[in-house]
Structure formats: C-alpha cells, structure tokens
Amino acid sequence: MASVVFAALLLSGACSAQTFQRLGTCPTLGCIFPPDQADFLAGQYFDIRLEVHAPINGSEANGKLPDPDFTFTIAKGNGTAVNATEFFNTSEPKLERWNFTWYEDLFAKDAGTPSVVNVTSKAYRKAALYEPGEYTATLTYNNGTKTHASWLVRDLCQVRKTKNVILFIGDGMTTNMITAARLIAHKAINGRYQTKMMMDQFPVLGHQMTHSIDSFITDSANSATALYTGHKSTVNALGVYADSSKSPFDDPKIETIAELFWRITGGHVGIVSTAFIADATPAALTAHTRDRAQYGAVVDSFLNGITNYTWTNWTGPDVLFGGGAEQFYDPKLGGKTYLNKNYYTEFANKGYQILWNNTALSKAKNDTKALGIFTVSNMAKWLDRNVYTANLNQSLSPSGDKKPALDQPGLKEMTLKAIDILSARSGEKGFFIMSEAASIDKMMHALDYDRALGELLELDDTIKATIAHLKSLNKLKETLILVTADHGHGFDVMGSVDTKYLNAQSTDRKKRSAIGTYQNSGLSQYAMTGNLTYSEGVHFPANWDPRYTLFSGLGADPDRRENYQVHKDGPRVPAINITEAADYYVNPKDAKTGFIANGTLPMNDDQGVHSLTDVPVFAMGPCQELFGGVYNSIDIFFGMAECLGLGRRHA
Numbered sequence: 001m002a003s004v005v006f007a008a009l010l011l012s013g014a015c016s017a018q019t020f021q022r023l024g025t026c027p028t029l030g031c032i033f034p035p036d037q038a039d040f041l042a043g044q045y046f047d048i049r050l051e052v053h054a055p056i057n058g059s060e061a062n063g064k065l066p067d068p069d070f071t072f073t074i075a076k077g078n079g080t081a082v083n084a085t086e087f088f089n090t091s092e093p094k095l096e097r098w099n100f101t102w103y104e105d106l107f108a109k110d111a112g113t114p115s116v117v118n119v120t121s122k123a124y125r126k127a128a129l130y131e132p133g134e135y136t137a138t139l140t141y142n143n144g145t146k147t148h149a150s151w152l153v154r155d156l157c158q159v160r161k162t163k164n165v166i167l168f169i170g171d172g173m174t175t176n177m178i179t180a181a182r183l184i185a186h187k188a189i190n191g192r193y194q195t196k197m198m199m200d201q202f203p204v205l206g207h208q209m210t211h212s213i214d215s216f217i218t219d220s221a222n223s224a225t226a227l228y229t230g231h232k233s234t235v236n237a238l239g240v241y242a243d244s245s246k247s248p249f250d251d252p253k254i255e256t257i258a259e260l261f262w263r264i265t266g267g268h269v270g271i272v273s274t275a276f277i278a279d280a281t282p283a284a285l286t287a288h289t290r291d292r293a294q295y296g297a298v299v300d301s302f303l304n305g306i307t308n309y310t311w312t313n314w315t316g317p318d319v320l321f322g323g324g325a326e327q328f329y330d331p332k333l334g335g336k337t338y339l340n341k342n343y344y345t346e347f348a349n350k351g352y353q354i355l356w357n358n359t360a361l362s363k364a365k366n367d368t369k370a371l372g373i374f375t376v377s378n379m380a381k382w383l384d385r386n387v388y389t390a391n392l393n394q395s396l397s398p399s400g401d402k403k404p405a406l407d408q409p410g411l412k413e414m415t416l417k418a419i420d421i422l423s424a425r426s427g428e429k430g431f432f433i434m435s436e437a438a439s440i441d442k443m444m445h446a447l448d449y450d451r452a453l454g455e456l457l458e459l460d461d462t463i464k465a466t467i468a469h470l471k472s473l474n475k476l477k478e479t480l481i482l483v484t485a486d487h488g489h490g491f492d493v494m495g496s497v498d499t500k501y502l503n504a505q506s507t508d509r510k511k512r513s514a515i516g517t518y519q520n521s522g523l524s525q526y527a528m529t530g531n532l533t534y535s536e537g538v539h540f541p542a543n544w545d546p547r548y549t550l551f552s553g554l555g556a557d558p559d560r561r562e563n564y565q566v567h568k569d570g571p572r573v574p575a576i577n578i579t580e581a582a583d584y585y586v587n588p589k590d591a592k593t594g595f596i597a598n599g600t601l602p603m604n605d606d607q608g609v610h611s612l613t614d615v616p617v618f619a620m621g622p623c624q625e626l627f628g629g630v631y632n633s634i635d636i637f638f639g640m641a642e643c644l645g646l647g648r649r650h651a
C-alpha cells in the first residue's frame with residue numbers, strides 16, 4: 001500500500017501526498033461544503049460554504065487570481081439548476097477573501113516552504129432541505145470549471161417510535177477491550193463464563209466504521225460530529241465542516257441531534273461525561289467550531305447555543321455533569337473562561353442548581369436544571385476513586401479553592417441522577433441523554449490499561465444500573481439505549497505475565513521470558529483471588545495486582561518501559577521529553593521493574609494513538625432493529641433521528 005502511494009506521488013507531483021492536504025474534501029480548486037456524498041435529515045439546518053482556491057506557488061500554481069464571480073446552483077433530482085439565493089429564498093452572501101498556507105509534504109515542511117493559496121468565498125447560513133431525494137449542488141468558477149456535489153435527503157419515517165434515547169459512548173472502546181474487561185471481572189469455569197457483561201446481554205449488535213471525511217483515522221471531535229449530525233468531518237472539528245479561513249467560528253455548521261430534538265419536539269437534553277465537560281464528545285452536542293480546543297466558547301454554547309449566532313431556540317441542557325471546573329470558575333482564581341465570565345454564576349442566573357460533589361448530587365432536586373462540575377480537569381478514574389484513593393489528594397476542587405476533590409461521583413451516580421432530573425422535567429416530551437465513559441480513551445492513550453479497563457467496567461456497571469433504574473421508573477420500554485464508541489485504540493491481550501519472575505530478573509531480555517503465550521497464558525487471576533463475593537456481585541476485579549497479569553498492549557506506542565503491573569501511584573505517564581524539543585523518551589519513573597520497549601510512533605508523540613478498527617454498537621429498546629449489521633458512524637445519527645421522528649418535510 002505504502003509503495004503504491006509513493007509511486008503515485010512520483011508520477012503526479014506533491015499534490016497527491018496525503019500527510020498534508022490543501023483542504024480535506026476539496027481535491028479541486030472549487031470547494032463546496034457540505035461536500036459530495038453528504039446526507040441530510042429532512043429539515044436539518046446547515047450552512048453552505050463555497051471556496052475558490054488560487055494557489056500562488058507550489059505544484060498547483062496556475063497564475064490565476066481567485067475568482068470573485070463564481071456562481072452556485074442547486075438542482076433537485078433531474079430538475080433545473082436554480083440559483084442558490086432563489087432556491088433558499090435568501091439574499092446573496094457577501095464575498096469574503098483570505099489567504100492560507102499549507103505544506104504539500106514532509107519535505108516541504110522540513111524545508112519550511114509552505115504553499116500559499118489565495119481564496120474567494122461565500123457562506124449561506126441556516127439552509128435546510130425538506131423534500132427527500134437527491135440534489136446536485138454546482139459551483140462554477142474560473143470561467144466554467146465546475147465542482148458538483150451530490151447530496152441526499154434521506155427518506156425516513158417521520159413517526160416517532162421512542163420517547164427517550166440514552167446514548168452511551170465508551171470513548172475509544174473496542175471489542176478487544178470489552179473482551180479483556182470481561183476476562184478480569186467475570187468468573188469463568190473451564191472456558192465458560194458464569195456471568196455476562198451487561199453489554200453482552202443487549203439484543204442487537206452492530207459495527208460502525210469510524211473514518212473521518214478526509215483521513216482514515218478519526219479523533220473524538222470528528223467522530224462525535226458524525227454520531228450527532230450525520231455528517232462526517234475533519235479531525236478537531238465540532239459540528240462543522242472545516243473551511244480554510246482563520247476564524248475557528250465561521251466554518252459551515254450542521255445542526256446536531258440535541259439541537260434538533262429540542263427545536264423540533266421540545267424534548268429535553270442531558271449531557272454527562274467523566275472528561276472535562278468542554279472535551280470533544282460532550283462538546284459536539286452544542287458547539288460548532290473548527291477547533292475543539294475553544295473550551296471557553298464550548299461551555300458558553302452549552303448554555304447559550306451557538307455563540308453570537310442565531311441558529312435554533314436552544315436554551316441549555318437540563319443536566320450537564322462532568323469535570324473541567326477551570327472553564328467555569330472566576331479567572332481571579334485561575335479560571336480560563338469565555339470572555340472572563342464566571343460560568344457558575346452564568347448557569348445559576350439561568351436557574352441551574354450548581355453541584356460540586358457526590359453528596360450534593362445525590363440530594364439535588366429533580367425538578368430543577370442542574371450543572372454538576374466535580375473536579376478541575378478530567379474526573380478521577382474508577383480505580384483511584386475505589387482502590388488507590390490516596391491519588392485523589394490533589395488540588396482539583398471544582399470551586400477553584402485548590403483543595404482536593406475527594407467526593408466525586410462516578411459515571412453511574414451522574415447518569416442515574418440525570419435520568420431522575422430528565423424524567424421529572426421532560427414529562428411527555430421525552431429526553432435524550434449522552435453519557436460518556438471518557439477515560440477509557442484517556443487511559444488507553446497513557447497505556448494505563450488497568451485504569452482503562454476499570455473505566456470500561458464502570459460503564460458496564462452504569463448501563464446495568466440504568467436499565468434497572470428505568471425499569472423501576474417504568475420507562476424501560478419507551479427508551480432506546482445505545483452503547484457504542486467513537487473510535488478504537490490498538491489494544492489486545494496476547495497472554496499473561498508472571499510479574500514476580502519479571503521483577504526478579506535483571507536484564508531486559510530475561511524479563512521478557514516472564515511473558516506466557518498460548519498454553520502458558522493460563523487463566524485470569526483478577527477475579528479468582530481476593531474477594532470473590534465482591535467480584536461476582538459487582539463485576540469489578542477483586543484483585544487488581546495479581547502475580548499473573550495481562551500481557552496487553554499493541555503496536556503504536558512511544559518508547560516506554562513495561563512491567564505489566566498496575567500503576568498504583570495514579571495514571572501512567574509512559575514517556576517524557578528530556579530535551580528542549582518535544583522528543584519523547586522512556587519516563588525513568590514509570591514501571592521501574594520492567595524492560596524497555598521501543599515504540600514506533602514519531603518522537604513527538606508521548607502517548608498511544610487511535611486506530612482504524614470498526615467499533616461495536618449495542619442496541620436495546622424501540623428501533624433496536626435499525627442498529628444491527630455493519631454501517632457507517634453517520635447512520636447512528638440517522639437511526640436516532642428516525643426513531644425520535646425528527647425529520648421535517650416542511651419549514
């Protein structure tokens with residue numbers, strides 16, 4: 001594969017390199033966003049961005065100035081092409097101009113020779129297509145050159161079939177990780193598990209493909225955009241297609257499931273995550289920005305909808321639970337907030353109860369909107385909250401007073417309370433809850449597999465408790481429950497490790513003899529020693545530090561040292577930079593008894609990376625049948641939207 005790409009590169013010049021792109025989804029000099037192959041929900045709001053590129057230097061330079069007189073038409077089916085301003089009954093947008101630069105390949109980057117592109121552009125805001133069927137959008141530029149985009153408005157049933165949706169996202173969770181979690185927390189006798197994960201008991205299983213629109217590996221921003229809007233996008237983009245302009249806020253937006261659900265049906269929304277709440281997976285429900293790092297603006301969008309832009313009648317979620325206090329508290333205390341405001345005050349002024357710990361969460365009123373922010377940064381991991389509790393002793397209090405955040409809820413407590421509040425407040429309108437186990441991904445990045453699997457088991461425990469709770473509230477039958485992921489990480493279990501033997505050896509090569517594969521892998525000791533009752537009833541390991549651990553991991557890592565033992569002092573830091581440059585080496589403090597394993601990642605990567613694998617989708621409840629089989633990440637949006645009856649064939 002690599003040699004084919006290289007040969008093509010030699011033949012056609014640097015513009016076919018794929019490490020860098022002039023602009024993803026725009027191989028020609030005329031760009032239409034949404035691009036070719038975009039699918040829409042009938043009535044879903046979206047912006048259109050047109051760009052005409054005039055490369056000034058580099059392999060594509062053609063000596064032309066950017067065309068200010070391009071035209072844009074839309075045709076429904078085989079019908080006549082109509083001027084877009086007429087088609088959308090809007091006024092002609094103003095012409096914008098800018099320049100941007102990019103590198104054609106790594107040689108150009110090393111040499112510091114960027115390609116400069118001069119751009120003319122227009123944006124049509126808040127368009128919608130109501131009639132199902134195919135459309136052809138055509139941009140005509142440079143005296144007759146054309147770019148066509150085929151768009152499809154899917155013909156979905158408009159009858160609502162579910163009252164509620166709960167979407168669980170195990171960030172970065174793969175089937176391999178679920179298999180490993182099952183191994184350490186469920187008892188098996190002679191190759192037969194005696195109990196199952198809750199996920200294992202869902203009636204419908206699907207596989208979703210997670211590719212980006214313009215790269216085959218995705219990040220969480222981009223994949224959340226696909227799951228929530230039905231439109232694939234670019235790495236780091238939240239609820240927008242990425243244009244080439246400098247501003248991270250002017251990119252063409254697409255309405256999300258949360259915004260649609262509220263605008264169309266008046267349904268109520270809850271957002272729960274163990275990440276800092278401005279992180280991509282929660283953010284993508286309301287934020288629309290090219291740059292997922294605009295954390296302050298993301299928090300503002302939870303409360304006020306799209307910043308400075310009238311889009312829908314969004315008035316904030318009923319529930320917003322997670323970490324990330326630094327985007328809320330006063331800048332005088334070190335807060336990094338949007339326009340230097342205190343967002344606890346902003347939320348309180350709009351009627352939210354403000355919750356800072358698990359005690360307050362459990363006592364919170366059910367009939368009032370709630371903002372629960374339980375720590376600075378990401379929430380504490382299950383393993384630290386439940387086993388290595390000394391690690392909670394850090395200056396992470398959500399108030400910003402630099403005390404420790406000792407009384408943090410877990411995903412389960414947050415999700416169950418979200419259900420109580422949304423049940424009490426949404427009445428006949430129903431609710432949509434997104435609940436994210438964020439640190440499966442975060443701990444996979446850190447190669448801290450114990451913590452990652454602990455988070456996964458907490459997710460499973462949360463799903464189990466959610467089902468029981470919905471049953472007790474008599475809401476299980478009217479709630480579609482989906483469990484899925486947004487991308488994978490390279491991870492699997494290939495055997496076991498005799499850590500006692502490994503720790504006793506003095507050379508790296510000898511330490512590797514401690515690894516047992518095939519018949520020497522033996523059986524899981526995580527549930528078999530220690531407190532059996534605990535592990536059988538609750539399905540977490542009884543012993544996180546057995547002599548025989550898992551030989552786990554996979555290829556794309558930084559340099560690190562492996563001893564295959566639980567990291568008792570807190571989340572793992574496998575590699576650190578020891579020079580002025582970001583040039584990462586084995587962290588001398590990590591896994592001291594282990595052996596050095598050189599990585600394959602570029603030297604400036606200090607953590608593991610996402611992988612290509614399809615990820616599982618488990619479905620239970622109304623419309624569960626829409627989620628079986630193999631399909632694309634965007635189909636999850638269309639499945640949820642269809643089940644909630646969100647399509648609209650008239651303005």
Ligand SMILES: *[C@@H]1O[C@H](CO)[C@@H](O)[C@H](O)[C@H]1NC(C)=O
Pocket residue numbers: 071072083084085086091092
């Ligand atoms: C499209 O319509 C607008 C407004 O009527 C007009 O200003 C513009 O010139 C038209 N463009 C084309 C290509 O006809």
Ligand SMILES: *[C@@H]1O[C@H](CO)[C@@H](O)[C@H](O)[C@H]1NC(C)=O
Pocket residue numbers: 077078134
């Ligand atoms: C256009 O017309 C052709 C031939 O009549 C037909 O096969 C095709 O389905 C039509 N396309 C659309 C988008 O209606």
Ligand SMILES: *[C@@H]1O[C@H](CO)[C@@H](O)[C@H](O)[C@H]1NC(C)=O
Pocket residue numbers: 097098099118
């Ligand atoms: C593009 O860059 C050129 C030279 O760097 C500058 O002269 C020109 O004004 C820029 N154009 C725009 C629209 O920014």
Ligand SMILES: *[C@@H]1O[C@H](CO)[C@@H](O)[C@H](O)[C@H]1NC(C)=O
Pocket residue numbers: 056065066118119
């Ligand atoms: C970019 O286009 C503008 C307008 O056509 C022109 O004034 C400017 O010189 C161009 N910049 C370059 C670097 O060619």
Ligand SMILES: *[C@@H]1O[C@H](CO)[C@@H](O)[C@H](O)[C@H]1NC(C)=O
Pocket residue numbers: 064065066067141142143
């Ligand atoms: C379009 O054609 C005119 C007349 O031939 C020429 O002056 C102009 O440069 C062309 N513009 C582009 C963008 O090709």
Ligand SMILES: *[C@@H]1O[C@H](CO)[C@@H](O)[C@H](O)[C@H]1NC(C)=O
Pocket residue numbers: 249297307308
């Ligand atoms: C919104 O408007 C304010 C005030 O005009 C401005 O300071 C801020 O940068 C804008 N924010 C965004 C995200 O555009």
Ligand SMILES: *[C@@H]1O[C@H](CO)[C@@H](O)[C@H](O)[C@H]1NC(C)=O
Pocket residue numbers: 354355356357359360407
């Ligand atoms: C929990 O938060 C409340 C305020 O919401 C505060 O009064 C209480 O002291 C906190 N409890 C703990 C254990 O931090």
Ligand SMILES: *[C@@H]1O[C@H](CO)[C@@H](O)[C@H](O)[C@H]1NC(C)=O
Pocket residue numbers: 363364365366420473
């Ligand atoms: C919230 O609702 C749950 C039932 O779903 C109930 O057990 C709990 O007592 C309620 N809490 C308050 C504060 O009303």
Ligand SMILES: *[C@@H]1O[C@H](CO)[C@@H](O)[C@H](O)[C@H]1NC(C)=O
Pocket residue numbers: 531532533534
């Ligand atoms: C085992 O777990 C049970 C249930 O959580 C607990 O009550 C008991 O104290 C535990 N026993 C030991 C020895 O840890």
Ligand SMILES: *[C@@H]1O[C@H](CO)[C@@H](O)[C@H](O)[C@H]1NC(C)=O
Pocket residue numbers: 559560584585586596597598599
């Ligand atoms: C292997 O890792 C060690 C420790 O980080 C480093 O010093 C060494 O340069 C690495 N070797 C290669 C080939 O990258």
Ligand SMILES: *[C@H]1O[C@@H](CO)[C@H](O)[C@@H](O)[C@@H]1NC(C)=O
Pocket residue numbers: 262263264265266267313
């Ligand atoms: C948006 O708000 C909800 C809740 O108040 C209403 O139910 C919707 O009718 C409203 N939608 C529009 C288009 O105003």
Ligand SMILES: CC(=O)N[C@H]1CO[C@H](CO)[C@@H](O)[C@@H]1O
Pocket residue numbers: 577578579580581582583
């Ligand atoms: C890019 C980067 O992070 N560089 C840092 C690497 O570590 C050295 C010393 O610890 C710092 O001085 C650099 O800033």
Ligand SMILES: [Zn+2]
Pocket residue numbers: 172220441442445610
């Ligand atoms: Zn990640």
